[in-house]
Amino acid sequence: MPQSRSLATNSNSTAAVLTRPDRIDSIDFVRGLVMILMALDHVRDFFSDRLFLDPTDPQTSTPSIFVTRWVTHFCAPTFIFLAGTAAYLAGTRGKSTSELSWFLLTRGLWLAIFEVTVNRALWMFNYDLHHHGAGVFWAIGWSMVALSGLIYLPTGVVTAIGILMITLHNLLDGMTADQVGLPGWLWVILHSPGEAAIADGYTFGTGYCLVPWMGVMAVGYGFGTQFRLDPAARRRRFFQLGAALTLGFFALRAANVYGDPRPWTEQPTRLWTVLSFLNCTKYPPSLLYLAMTLGPAILTLAIFDRPLGHWARPVVTFGRVPLFFYVLHIPLIHGAAALCDYVRFGWSPLAASGPWEVRPEMVPTSYGVSLAGVYAIWVCVLLALYAPCRWFANVKRRRRDAWLSYL
8 A cells, every 4th residue: 555644844844734635544544443443333233132222331231341332432523523634634635715615515415415315224224204313424414514614714713613512512411492492303403312303293313413513523624734743743742632632531520510411420330430430421422422532532643643554454444435334334234134133033123124123022032142243243344344445445546536535
């Protein structure tokens, strides 16, 4: 794989100038890591023998299942943050502000539509016109739409807006649509996860509320300015910022006064008390959830912001084609789970539904596989996806068709 870092040192300053339209390996590597973790979470969603139980509930879970779920919390925040960073970098590589704005607007709308059409069908293997739900691409898409307007402001202002959205949105926790003066469906979309009626007989629901996620993308956009620094200087900055966010998480979480609607509590064992401390709210992502995940993500970026060897190629490859990876891995996992059911039981509740629609009374007590089985299937999924992802990454590297930038 050719070296793809696109920073060249300016001899007249300590700053670095982005000069080539190549990708930055460290960003793709970190993005690839979160795609790999995301696949683990989705294998667990479809295959786990604890399909009906909350993996973070100490009454029904185990530490190993909790950690399996917890590590996947890094996926959405890191991906959306780096999407903002990628938008900033695109503006340094020849795109005018108006061109970048149009790209963000059109790609954002495409992703939002993709979420409620194609992605819904991949997850559910059905399409119910009366009940719509939206996941992560809904948040990514509308965050891009918002960013398409914000980029006309100074980058520092965009960053400040994002920080304010992240740090202050928990003040809205528990408030109802009536209290904020908005229709119920709009309040669900913006900040209150759940489901609301949009018309007689039609509902819309989401856990990926837009207010904090838009803030994450805006802050990621501001973070992109750090890639103009000299490589050694920006690695120091990454370490400083990542450490500050991580330590800030521990300090504010220990205080238990603000930043998450679910305070940590003493549990019967010390281990579960630690896990309660880490069990922050994702829907919508609390201030503490974002500090807990983005701090280590930025530290990871600092570690790998250097030339990477051949060992990193598979991870970088996944990170270069994230939407392609996603579109392949969901039907692969869903279809494999349904096929496994047919082999074992002669039928499958997943043949025309998603994992959240399966109820205990619908399946045998032996339904699903153990956690060890989940990890084994996860590895098989990654191995199956590598060849097609490598092929598509090479297509994107060789060609500059405009439509490829939307995938």
